[in-house]
Amino acid sequence: xxxxxxxxxxxxxxxxxxxxxxxxxxxxxxxxxxxxxxxxxxxxxxxxxxxxxxxxxxxxxxxxxxxxxxxxxxxxxxxxxxxxxxxxxxxxxxxxxxxxxxxxxxxxxxxxxxxxxxxxxxxxxxxxxxxxxxxxxxxxxxxxxxxxxxxxxxxxxxxxxxxxxxxxxxxxxxxxxxxxxxxxxxxxxxxxxxxxxxxxxxxxxxxxxxxxxxxxxxxxxxxxxxxxxxxxxxxxxxxxxxxxxxxxxxxxxxxxxxxxxxxxxxxxxxxxxxxxxxxxxxxxxxxxxxxxxxxxxxxxxxxxxxxxxxxxxxxxxxxxxxxxxxxxxxxxxxxxxxxxxxxxxxxxxxxxxxxxxxxxxxxxxxxxxxxxxxxxxxxxxxxxxxxxxxxxxxxxxxxxxxxxxxxxxxxxxxxxxxxxxxxxxxxxxxxxxxxxxxxxxxxxxxxxxxxxxxxxxxxxxxxxxxxxxxxxxxxxxxxxxxxxxxxxxxxxxxxxxxxxxxxxxxxx
Amino acid sequence: xxxxxxxxxxxxxxxxxxxxxxxxxxxxxxxxxxxxxxxxxxxxxxxxxxxxxxxxxxxxxxxxxxxxxxxxxxxxxxxxxxxxxxxxxxxxxxxxxxxxxxxxxxxxxxxxxxxxxxxxxxxxxxxxxxxxxxxxxxxxxxxxxxxxxxxxxxxxxxxxxxxxxxxxxxxxxxxx
Numbered sequence: 001x002x003x004x005x006x007x008x009x010x011x012x013x014x015x016x017x018x019x020x021x022x023x024x025x026x027x028x029x030x031x032x033x034x035x036x037x038x039x040x041x042x043x044x045x046x047x048x049x050x051x052x053x054x055x056x057x058x059x060x061x062x063x064x065x066x067x068x069x070x071x072x073x074x075x076x077x078x079x080x081x082x083x084x085x086x087x088x089x090x091x092x093x094x095x096x097x098x099x100x101x102x103x104x105x106x107x108x109x110x111x112x113x114x115x116x117x118x119x120x121x122x123x124x125x126x127x128x129x130x131x132x133x134x135x136x137x138x139x140x141x142x143x144x145x146x147x148x149x150x151x152x153x154x155x156x157x158x159x160x161x162x163x164x165x166x167x168x169x170x171x172x173x174x175x176x177x178x179x180x181x182x183x184x185x186x187x188x189x190x191x192x193x194x195x196x197x198x199x200x201x202x203x204x205x206x207x208x209x210x211x212x213x214x215x216x217x218x219x220x221x222x223x224x225x226x227x228x229x230x231x232x233x234x235x236x237x238x239x240x241x242x243x244x245x246x247x248x249x250x251x252x253x254x255x256x257x258x259x260x261x262x263x264x265x266x267x268x269x270x271x272x273x274x275x276x277x278x279x280x281x282x283x284x285x286x287x288x289x290x291x292x293x294x295x296x297x298x299x300x301x302x303x304x305x306x307x308x309x310x311x312x313x314x315x316x317x318x319x320x321x322x323x324x325x326x327x328x329x330x331x332x333x334x335x336x337x338x339x340x341x342x343x344x345x346x347x348x349x350x351x352x353x354x355x356x357x358x359x360x361x362x363x364x365x366x367x368x369x370x371x372x373x374x375x376x377x378x379x380x381x382x383x384x385x386x387x388x389x390x391x392x393x394x395x396x397x398x399x400x401x402x403x404x405x406x407x408x409x410x411x412x413x414x415x416x417x418x419x420x421x422x423x424x425x426x427x428x429x430x431x432x433x434x435x436x437x438x439x440x441x442x443x444x445x446x447x448x449x450x451x452x453x454x455x456x457x458x459x460x461x462x463x464x465x466x467x468x469x470x471x472x473x474x475x476x477x478x479x480x481x482x483x484x485x486x487x488x489x490x491x492x493x494x495x496x497x498x499x500x501x502x503x504x505x506x507x508x
Numbered sequence: 509x510x511x512x513x514x515x516x517x518x519x520x521x522x523x524x525x526x527x528x529x530x531x532x533x534x535x536x537x538x539x540x541x542x543x544x545x546x547x548x549x550x551x552x553x554x555x556x557x558x559x560x561x562x563x564x565x566x567x568x569x570x571x572x573x574x575x576x577x578x579x580x581x582x583x584x585x586x587x588x589x590x591x592x593x594x595x596x597x598x599x600x601x602x603x604x605x606x607x608x609x610x611x612x613x614x615x616x617x618x619x620x621x622x623x624x625x626x627x628x629x630x631x632x633x634x635x636x637x638x639x640x641x642x643x644x645x646x647x648x649x650x651x652x653x654x655x656x657x658x659x660x661x662x663x664x665x666x667x668x669x670x671x672x673x674x675x676x677x678x679x680x681x682x683x684x
Contacts, residue, residue, distance in 0.1 A: 213565025
């Protein structure tokens, strides 16, 4: 049994790729990697394309003290290559999206229905050959069948009853019990990867920060780190700490909002109202300190866009004190309300084996026993010098996900205080130098939802040649379909909110 | 729970004084509202929100309008689940081609009189996603837009100002 590190060391390494290796593999080495994925020894982090080439990012966490990441690149001049999904189901939608966008032909792909392409672009394979094609808006999408007596279908979306992102859910139910849920996504597809190709660095950073609105800090952070890895820039310590401060504020705001919203989906509005107040206080503090409530465009490649002033830090401290004071009573309220627990306990159980197979990131994975947090597994500055705990459970239900997020709120509160206490002085950024020739970089950052992965190639003239942004939702959406099975339709909203996957981040 | 509820009773409310509607927004809205419609609207408005491919940033700030600080419903403004119940369509996002048909269906399902408000910079002209093969040129390329609320995303108070402008122009116009 080869480890990923051994596998990578025996392949042809591509020069100028940092910090993890990228290797060119032939078809037999590609098969070896597929075997390791099928056996569950490695996990799939991402699968993406460019003309004539398929890239696969892999994670080997068999040795918890020495996890490894690497990219295997397979030349596919005619677009044909051996499908990953036939051996490793988590690759399925990534490969369907590859087919839609790039026109590749994975041999043995178990599901050849389009995924992102709804027949409305006037183009086929827009990222690849981009041939003109007539729109086919009326072509029905063939949902997977469910057969049996007394089954009926419920179609929801893409316009939902609430204020949420667009997506279609097709339930097949027997009475109230869901027999099968199938998602159809792609409604929010904006062609971000194509927009990023050939774009100047500053504009690319702006677009990357708008991949998923609730994770704008995480995306800017990961994008900046990938650029810095490619150009071998060391970011000044003050910028590094300010980035982590923003990342923890973003985590806090999202967790607080979602804990309330999950309870609201059980019609427990009191939690929602109180958590909403705390979330608003975090956003206002972020707005006062960084000039934008969601901290858009506050991180740039090379550093941060603005400094944190003394009054700004004081506003953040006030918000944190308020959470510290008010949150415990809300946790107690959650814990002691039997009618609420009745809705969350044993609802939407994600089995640990599935979480592991899909390498589910964030609280989805950690509530189902997957001990993975990028801040710990592949620590990036300043997290290697900050103490914090990772909450882990293995019951995998809505309640477990709520508790993991409650613990993460407490950890983020402590982290924000620690960061403010140890904030170093000094410059805020370094000017990204122009590299001689193309360079490639990769970065993974722990957003509130899970690991955000960015891979990019810079062309040496200050432009992004290619950029791939992978949201954790790619590996969480399919799990949502799995956990809803056997639950009642009325519990779907609470299951869905306990995952809170991104539509825009997935659809790109 | 009783303790929390009691504390909320004796605590001063968090809800803030409403902002003044923006002059420019009033002018834009005023021009687009027919007198008869204004009379019917009064000071109450049901809103159907549609995300036409936004990054979700605008949705987060629209959600915030319902929190205790902004308390949208005190103005007679409320979000409804069905377009059949809505007076106003609040649209975010650059209108992706994959969402265009659903947006049009939602608009068609709304009874007259009805208005469209586009929220966010990408709702105006596609924003930073303009020029992509997958997006159109903002909401106005698909529906008749009565008001734009700019920002990326606009903070809740700006969205509130815009919506209040819509109501005020309905209530204060002579002859209405």
